Amino acid sequence: MKARNSPRVSIQTADFDLSAEVVALRAKDPRVGAVCSFIGTVRDRTPGEHGSIASMELEHYPGMTEKSIEAMIDAALQRFNIFGARVIHRVGMLAPLDQIVLVVVTSAHRAESFQACEFLMDYLKTQAPFWKKEQTPAGARWVDARVSDDAALAKWGIALENTSLNAHD
DSSP, rough: OOOSSSEEEEEEEOOOOHHHHHHHHTTTTTTTTTEEEEEEOOOOSSTTTTTTOEEOOOOOOEEEEHHHHHHHHHHHHSSSOOEEEEEEEOEEOOTOOOOOEEEEEEEESSSHHHHHHHHHHHHHHHHSEEEEEEEEEEEEEEEEOOHHHHHHEEEEEESSSSSSHTTTT
């Protein structure tokens, strides 16, 4: 039973509204007993220090990015007993406190929604084709993959395709 008319994946410059996305994903689906969501924001990891973030620019490959995230949602649907998922990822220039990513998952029970939401975020952090450039007082810098993100994905038993762990093999 497909309950929504909206696409499962949206790559956009515009901000998103959590409430509207949850309403759309749950629409007329009486099976839904749980909704889990995650919102990632631009944060200044080192406020007041030399590395302070003034802005972040996100780039992607249109078409390829959506296809990659669709495959991630398909994997979550196969792995977990969930009814639906929605991923929105913003691109372009973002400022500290701006929302970057939204993942919403529906299921009958909370455990499946929580797990699928975490799975999708771990997958997005390492496998989605996005590039992030931070603007700091010291200049611009590309954000490298983090070993902790690779480890988070590895706990799901996912073969690492293009992460920092592979660079060390």
